[in-house]
Amino acid sequence: MKHKITLIPGDGIGPEVTAATLKVIEAAGIEVEWETINAGADAFEKHGQYLPDELMSSIGRTHVAIKGPISTPIGKGFSSINVALRKTLTLYANFRPIRSLLGVKSRYEGVNIIVVRENTEDLYSGLEHVVVPGVVESLKIITAEASTRIAKFAFEYARKHGRRKITSVHKANIMKLSDGLFLECVRNVARMFPEIAYEEMIVDNTCMQMVLDPKQFDVMLLENLYGDIVSDLGAGLVGGLGLVPGANLGDGCAIFEPVHGSAPKIAGKNLANPTAMLLSAVMMFQHLGEVEKAALIASAVEKVYATGKVLTADVGGSASTTEFADAVVQHLVN
Numbered sequence: 001m002k003h004k005i006t007l008i009p010g011d012g013i014g015p016e017v018t019a020a021t022l023k024v025i026e027a028a029g030i031e032v033e034w035e036t037i038n039a040g041a042d043a044f045e046k047h048g049q050y051l052p053d054e055l056m057s058s059i060g061r062t063h064v065a066i067k068g069p070i071s072t073p074i075g076k077g078f079s080s081i082n083v084a085l086r087k088t089l090t091l092y093a094n095f096r097p098i099r100s101l102l103g104v105k106s107r108y109e110g111v112n113i114i115v116v117r118e119n120t121e122d123l124y125s126g127l128e129h130v131v132v133p134g135v136v137e138s139l140k141i142i143t144a145e146a147s148t149r150i151a152k153f154a155f156e157y158a159r160k161h162g163r164r165k166i167t168s169v170h171k172a173n174i175m176k177l178s179d180g181l182f183l184e185c186v187r188n189v190a191r192m193f194p195e196i197a198y199e200e201m202i203v204d205n206t207c208m209q210m211v212l213d214p215k216q217f218d219v220m221l222l223e224n225l226y227g228d229i230v231s232d233l234g235a236g237l238v239g240g241l242g243l244v245p246g247a248n249l250g251d252g253c254a255i256f257e258p259v260h261g262s263a264p265k266i267a268g269k270n271l272a273n274p275t276a277m278l279l280s281a282v283m284m285f286q287h288l289g290e291v292e293k294a295a296l297i298a299s300a301v302e303k304v305y306a307t308g309k310v311l312t313a314d315v316g317g318s319a320s321t322t323e324f325a326d327a328v329v330q331h332l333v334n
C-alpha cells in the first residue's frame with residue numbers, strides 16, 4: 001500500500017535529518033507519496049505565509065505528517081509555527097518516549113520513560129501584553145476540558161501498553177488554581193484506572209529525582225511548559241536531543257517530529273544526528289500500520305548503535321549525518 005504523507009522539512013538541521021530519514025524509508029521499501037510543503041521563515045519567502053494554506057489542506061487530506069524542526073525568533077518576530085500547528089489541528093497530546101539505546105554512552109542505563117505533555121494551552125496560549133511600560137502579563141490558561149483529555153490519553157496509553165505508574169507533575173503549591181485544576185482533573189481520571197499506580201510530584205523535585213534516579217519514572221503527565229522542559233531533561237539522561245522522537249496526536253490527525261530544535265550552530269554541516277527524526281518516522285509507520293517495516297528500521301538504528309562504529313559527534317563519534325544514514329541502510333539488510 002502506498003501511503004500519502006505530508007512532509008515538512010523545517011529549517012536549520014531539519015532538511016539534513018529529513019534527507020537522511022527519507023533515504024532509510026526508501027531503502028526499507030515503504031512506498032510513500034510525499035506532499036512536501038514547508039512552514040516557518042522558508043515558507044514565508046516562498047508562499048508569503050508562515051503556515052501556508054497549502055500545508056493545512058495537505059494535512060487535511062493526508063491526516064498524517066512528519067516534520068523537521070522549525071526555528072522561532074527569540075523575544076520578537078513571528079509566533080511559533082510548531083505551537084500554531086499543534087493548536088490549529090488540536091494535536092492535544094505530545095507523546096515522547098525517552099529510552100536508553102544500547103551503545104550510547106550516558107550516565108544511566110535502562111531508562112524507559114514516556115513523557116505525555118499537554119499540547120494546546122498553559123503559558124503557550126500566547127496571550128501576553130504590556131500592562132504599563134516595565135510590566136508585562138503572560139496568561140497561563142488551564143481548562144478542565146484539556147486537562148481531563150490529556151489525563152485520559154495518558155491513562156489509556158498506560159492501560160493499553162501495560163505501563164505500571166503515572167506521575168503527574170505540577171506546581172500546585174504555588175499555582176493553586178491553575179495547577180490545582182489540572183491535578184483535580186487528573187485525579188478524577190486516575191480513579192477510573194485503579195490498576196495503574198498514580199503519584200504526584202512538584203516539578204522542581206521532579207527534575208532532581210530524574211537526575212538522581214530516572215528509573216523510578218514510568219509515564220510522566222505534564223502541562224505544556226513543564227512537559228517541554230522535562231522532555232529535554234529526559235533527553236539529556238539518555239544521550240541527548242539527537243536521540244528522542246516525538247508525536248503530536250489528536251483525534252483527527254498526527255504530526256511526528258523529533259523533540260529537538262533546528263540546532264543552528266551545526267546546521268548545514270552534515271553533523272546532525274538523524275536518529276530522533278528516524279525514530280519519529282518509526283512511530284509514524286507504527287501509527288500507519290506498517291508495523292513490520294517500522295520494526296525493521298528501529299532494529300537497524302539499534303544495530304548501528306550496538307556496533308558503535310558509525311556514530312555522530314553528539315554521541316561521541318565522528319560520522320556525518322549521511323554516513324550514519326548509510327550505516328542504517330546497511331543494517332536494514334544485514
Ligand code: NAI
Pocket residue numbers: 013017068069070071072073082241242243257258259260261262263264265266271272273274276314
Ligand atoms: P535545539 O534542540 O535546536 O539545540 C539544543 C542543543 O542540542 C544544541 O547544542 C544542538 O546542537 C543540539 N542538538 C539538537 N538536535 C541535535 C541533533 N539532531 N544532532 C546533534 N545535536 C543536536 O534547541 P535550541 O537551541 O533551544 O533551539 C534552536 C531553535 O529551534 C529555536 O529557534 C527554537 O525555537 C527551535 N525549536 C524548534 C522545535 C520544533 O520545531 N519542534 C523544538 C525546539 C526548538
